[in-house]
Amino acid sequence: MDPRNLRIKGERLKNSLEEMAKIGGTPGGGVQRLALSDEDRRARDLFLSWLREIDLEIMIDEMGNIFGKRAGKNNNLPPVLSGSHIDSQPKGGRFDGILGVMGALEGLRVIHENRIETPRPVMIVDWTNEEGTRFSPAMLSSGVWTGKLERDWAYGRMDIQGKKFGEELERIGYRGKQPAKRWPIHAYYELHIEQGPILEKKGKIIGIPKGINGLYWYDVYVEGKANQVGPTPMEGRSDALCAAAEMILKVNKLPAKMGENMVATVGEIHNFPNSRNIIPGQVHFTVDIRSWDDDLAIRAWKDVEKDFERIAKKRGCPLRIDKTWSVPHVTFAEKLVKRAAEIAKNLGYSRHPMVSGAGHDASYVSQIAPTAMIFVPSIDGRSHVEVEDTKWEDCEAGGNVLLHCLLQSASEE
Numbered sequence: 001m002d003p004r005n006l007r008i009k010g011e012r013l014k015n016s017l018e019e020m021a022k023i024g025g026t027p028g029g030g031v032q033r034l035a036l037s038d039e040d041r042r043a044r045d046l047f048l049s050w051l052r053e054i055d056l057e058i059m060i061d062e063m064g065n066i067f068g069k070r071a072g073k074n075n076n077l078p079p080v081l082s083g084s085h086i087d088s089q090p091k092g093g094r095f096d097g098i099l100g101v102m103g104a105l106e107g108l109r110v111i112h113e114n115r116i117e118t119p120r121p122v123m124i125v126d127w128t129n130e131e132g133t134r135f136s137p138a139m140l141s142s143g144v145w146t147g148k149l150e151r152d153w154a155y156g157r158m159d160i161q162g163k164k165f166g167e168e169l170e171r172i173g174y175r176g177k178q179p180a181k182r183w184p185i186h187a188y189y190e191l192h193i194e195q196g197p198i199l200e201k202k203g204k205i206i207g208i209p210k211g212i213n214g215l216y217w218y219d220v221y222v223e224g225k226a227n228q229v230g231p232t233p234m235e236g237r238s239d240a241l242c243a244a245a246e247m248i249l250k251v252n253k254l255p256a257k258m259g260e261n262m263v264a265t266v267g268e269i270h271n272f273p274n275s276r277n278i279i280p281g282q283v284h285f286t287v288d289i290r291s292w293d294d295d296l297a298i299r300a301w302k303d304v305e306k307d308f309e310r311i312a313k314k315r316g317c318p319l320r321i322d323k324t325w326s327v328p329h330v331t332f333a334e335k336l337v338k339r340a341a342e343i344a345k346n347l348g349y350s351r352h353p354m355v356s357g358a359g360h361d362a363s364y365v366s367q368i369a370p371t372a373m374i375f376v377p378s379i380d381g382r383s384h385v386e387v388e389d390t391k392w393e394d395c396e397a398g399g400n401v402l403l404h405c406l407l408q409s410a411s412e413e
């Protein structure tokens with residue numbers, strides 16, 4: 001069979017996604033498969049059984065990243081790699097991450113059953129803890145694998161209950177032996193839902209991002225003075241929650257103040273002791289700033305930081321700020337971006353050039369290997385929520401573009 005005529009089986013991709021959605025499935029129709037939870041383990045077990053069905057050589061590294069390799073004619077040539085993540089947000093959706101893993105798997109199934117011999121090996125990957133919701137930061141294990149983060153630092157990351165990443169990895173039985181260390185990769189492709197409203201609005205099927213926005217994370221701790229609410233007069237209070245409230249609104253207004261071209265969000269807040277009759281004594285909240293323009297993001301942070309200091313002083317609530325994590329914007333490999341667009345065109349899918357507003361493992365991988373992503377529309381632009389949805393035919397379209405990206409890259413001598 002002429003490989004150009006190959007297509008994935010949309011129905012089989014749908015079934016795989018539905019099987020995976022049962023693991024950690026929530027009553028609201030989403031999934032909750034937090035990194036290194038029992039659900040993550042069950043999904044990994046199922047994933048491994050599917051890799052074995054098509055005779056892939058399995059490797060699990062010391063970060064729990066799972067790789068499946070299909071040999072090429074020349075295994076000295078660096079492989080083509082594709083995948084995404086199996087973990088989800090709390091009450092997250094059925095497509096985020098898992099589509100990229102199941103899409104790559106479907107591609108490999110088609111290559112396997114048609115006995116296609118590629119010059120280069122083709123590999124699939126599930127990156128551990130992409131979401132960063134249980135163990136921050138996000139993209140932790142692609143970060144370690146690419147050498148951007150330290151393994152032992154990652155092992156020590158703690159969830160809200162004080163459980164360590166390394167121990168939980170051990171507990172679910174996925175701490176592999178292989179060093180989590182990059183090796184040469186010829187090309188990396190990641191299929192993903194858009195997680196935004198643009199493709200749907202434009203009526204396009206395939207999104208071709210030129211890169212990923214820069215991402216800046218901060219943790220802010222506001223120190224107040226806890227006290228009985230009744231006897232303490234309003235005057236002279238140091239209410240950490242009121243100070244935080246003012247700061248949060250400053251974050252919300254930041255993009256408009258900076259002339260747009262960025263987004264800024266406070267998504268997580270912890271109020272202590274969180275009692276109705278105690279003046280809040282401490283508040284911890286997070287700030288997330290994203291922009292294609294890294295200088296703008298950093299300038300915006302400096303600007304809002306000054307506001308924070310002013311508010312802290314005014315309200316008598318000292319501040320502590322941690323610069324938790326940052327990843328500058330990345331530009332994908334032009335050749336692969338063009339290839340994805342060209343393939344989409346040849347397959348008859350409408351397409352749209354764009355930028356990824358969300359971070360992905362592709363962000364770290366693109367720093368060490370030529371990388372591109374393929375987006376499919378998110379219904380209503382919703383993601384990281386239970387109602388997250390994508391049409392099955394769009395999943396199939398994305399899978400077909402991915403399949404041919406893999407075949408073309410794997411054919412390059």
Ligand SMILES: [Zn+2]
Binds near residue numbers: 096097192360
């Ligand atoms: Zn994702």
